[in-house]
Amino acid sequence: MAKVLVSDPIDQAGIDILSQVATVDVKIGLTPEQFVQAIPEYDALMIRSGSRITREIIEAGHQLKIIGRAGVGVDNVDVPAATRQGIVVVNSPEGNTIAAAEHAIAMMLALSRYIPDANASVKRGEWDRKTFVGAEVYKKTLGVVGLGKIGSHVATAAKAMGMKLLAYDPFISTERAEQLGCRLVEVDILLQEADYITLHIPKTPETTHLINAEALAKMKPNARIINCARGGIIDEAALAEALKAGKIAGAALDVFEEEPLKESPLRALGKEIILTPHLGASTTEAQVNVAIDVAEQIRDVLLGLPARSAVNIPGLSPDILEELRPYMQLAETLGNLVGQLAGGRVDLLNVKLQGELATNKSQPLVVAALKGLLSQALRERVNYVNASVEAKERGIRIIETRDAAIRDYAGSLHLSAKGSMGEHSVTGALLGDGEIRITNIDEFPINIPPSSHMLFTLHRDMPGIIGKLGSLLGSFNVNIASMQVGRKIVRGDAVMVLSLDDPLPDGILTEITKVAGIRDAYTVTL
Ligand SMILES: NC(=O)c1ccc[n+]([C@@H]2O[C@H](COP(=O)([O-])OP(=O)(O)OC[C@H]3O[C@@H](n4cnc5c(N)ncnc54)[C@H](O)[C@@H]3O)[C@@H](O)[C@H]2O)c1
Ligand SMILES: O=C(O)CC[C@@H](O)C(=O)O
Numbered sequence: 005m006a007k008v009l010v011s012d013p014i015d016q017a018g019i020d021i022l023s024q025v026a027t028v029d030v031k032i033g034l035t036p037e038q039f040v041q042a043i044p045e046y047d048a049l050m051i052r053s054g055s056r057i058t059r060e061i062i063e064a065g066h067q068l069k070i071i072g073r074a075g076v077g078v079d080n081v082d083v084p085a086a087t088r089q090g091i092v093v094v095n096s097p098e099g100n101t102i103a104a105a106e107h108a109i110a111m112m113l114a115l116s117r118y119i120p121d122a123n124a125s126v127k128r129g130e131w132d133r134k135t136f137v138g139a140e141v142y143k144k145t146l147g148v149v150g151l152g153k154i155g156s157h158v159a160t161a162a163k164a165m166g167m168k169l170l171a172y173d174p175f176i177s178t179e180r181a182e183q184l185g186c187r188l189v190e191v192d193i194l195l196q197e198a199d200y201i202t203l204h205i206p207k208t209p210e211t212t213h214l215i216n217a218e219a220l221a222k223m224k225p226n227a228r229i230i231n232c233a234r235g236g237i238i239d240e241a242a243l244a245e246a247l248k249a250g251k252i253a254g255a256a257l258d259v260f261e262e263e264p265l266k267e268s269p270l271r272a273l274g275k276e277i278i279l280t281p282h283l284g285a286s287t288t289e290a291q292v293n294v295a296i297d298v299a300e301q302i303r304d305v306l307l308g309l310p311a312r313s314a315v316n317i318p319g320l321s322p323d324i325l326e327e328l329r330p331y332m333q334l335a336e337t338l339g340n341l342v343g344q345l346a347g348g349r350v351d352l353l354n355v356k357l358q359g360e361l362a363t364n365k366s367q368p369l370v371v372a373a374l375k376g377l378l379s380q381a382l383r384e385r386v387n388y389v390n391a392s393v394e395a396k397e398r399g400i401r402i403i404e405t406r407d408a409a410i411r412d413y414a415g416s417l418h419l420s421a422k423g424s425m426g427e428h429s430v431t432g433a434l435l436g437d438g439e440i441r442i443t444n445i446d447e448f449p450i451n452i453p454p455s456s457h458m459l460f461t462l463h464r465d466m467p468g469i470i471g472k473l474g475s476l477l478g479s480f481n482v483n484i485a486s487m488q489v490g491r492k493i494v495r496g497d498a499v500m501v502l503s504l505d506d507p508l509p510d511g512i513l514t515e516i517t518k519v520a521g522i523r524d525a526y527t528v529t530l
Pocket of ligand 1: 176
């Protein structure tokens with residue numbers, strides 16, 4: 005049975021799903037060293053934001069197939085290292101959207117009315133009604149930085165409270181912003197005009213310290229900023245200075261440059277700052293959502309099925325995936341076949357998607373063809389996750405073309421590869437029942453299903469040659485399951501394709517090429 009390590013607190017609903025297919029070990033608070041020691045025996049890892057999955061941990065996970073992040077941000081996972089190892093990384097892109105948006109709204113209101121400090125003062129036995137005179141958000145301007153899932157929900161809620169909305173998001177259309185009642189502006193305008201600023205962007209090199217001393221200096225003295233996105237988008241030292249100097253009115257932070265928050269000048273500030281320990285996703289509802297969403301994906305991947313929210317595989321809707329599934333096998337088989345015909349060191353792969361496959365939706369077939377091509381060299385190390393990276397590292401150039409004309413089959417795939425044994429090509433298609441047919445080899449028409457052991461010869465079409473080859477194979481005790489000849493003209497060049505019951509014994513290829521009329525012979529194992 006597969007083994008799953010759960011290294012952060014996950015709702016029981018997720019554990020129950022994982023337990024259907026695996027033994028589940030929950031080990032919270034592992035140190036990096038303990039992680040490296042524990043990980044080799046696990047097939048899957050499920051985390052929240054509490055575990056930092058480094059390259060060392062990933063490289064020690066020899067059996068790891070999937071890392072599931074019960075939440076949105078995968079910035080605590082070294083995704084490039086996982087991709088290189090062929091480990092799929094999945095998340096739950098929507099499970100905690102509402103929870104995080106509501107937390108941001110709660111932070112904005114709590115900050116405006118000093119609720120945490122007022123509450124603490126009453127609990128201390130005081131009755132101070134002067135210190136905690138707040139501000140209304142009604143008719144104030146909210147600047148939403150990042151108008152994605154969470155930012156959109158915050159904008160909608162803020163609009164309902166009578167706020168005016170600005171948004172900064174270079175990847176969102178003006179129409180979308182207008183639909184949400186936001187005026188799309190450049191970041192500087194947002195900083196200068198907003199009374200409240202809420203951040204809902206990922207942490208990337210571009211967004212790191214987006215809110216630095218310079219940005220803070222552009223904000224209004226009454227401005228308040230809320231970060232329920234990611235630590236490090238705000239420069240915490242600069243923020244502490246700005247608050248201390250009264251350059252802005254307040255800040256509410258759920259996320260920090262380093263978590264848990266250690267010694268920090270932010271802790272020393274008063275009612276103008278609210279700090280929560282990364283609670284954006286901490287609602288019962290969100291935790292059930294993300295646990296189920298990610299556990300289902302881990303279960304599916306362990307059962308050999310695709311994941312629906314993989315962050316390091318070309319994104320595919322389940323519908324498209326279902327449509328493409330039979331063709332994925334075709335692409336992989338043809339990639340494997342053409343790779344073997346072309347020999348090692350392939351440096352160019354041409355992929356032509358024909359007929360109904362000539363659409364952008366078919367891009368995963370190119371990845372499947374690459375996986376097949378690399379499978380002789382990398383065996384089970386290559387998969388849909390790392391095939392493109394591995395190909396790039398090996399200097400394999402890929403040329404993709406599309407031809408929508410329908411010929412003999414609704415959809416077909418033509419691959420040609422240039423390697424140490426020259427350039428070879430194969431075409432394949434699916435029959436109505438989904439069975440694979442190889443329909444062309446090196447531009448010679450044939451029609452044969454792939455089989456585990458195959459022999460291809462390039463020969464001169466002349467009487468007696470089939471008999472001679474049959475006798476030679478018989479003398480080596482090799483049984484022929486089926487045979488076909490493909491030719492363009494009578495007595496011209498031709499290919500012979502044989503499916504064999506057994507692998508060819510060593511040395512027989514040289515004997516085959518000694519048969520008069522046979523120029524070349526290739527053996528292939530699929
Ligand atoms: N505090 C929490 O517990 C918690 C919970 C959930 C999500 N999050 C974080 O909230 C953030 C937003 O999540 P989401 O689900 O809305 O993501 P999303 O992908 O739906 O939206 C992100 C938006 O940011 C925009 N964006 C990207 N780069 C930008 C840039 N340089 N400048 C401006 N906009 C940019 C994108 O176009 C997108 O519209 C993420 O960082 C996520 O990790 C935090
Ligand atoms: O795991 C959590 O509680 C936080 C999740 C949140 O930061 C996210 O990116 O989804």
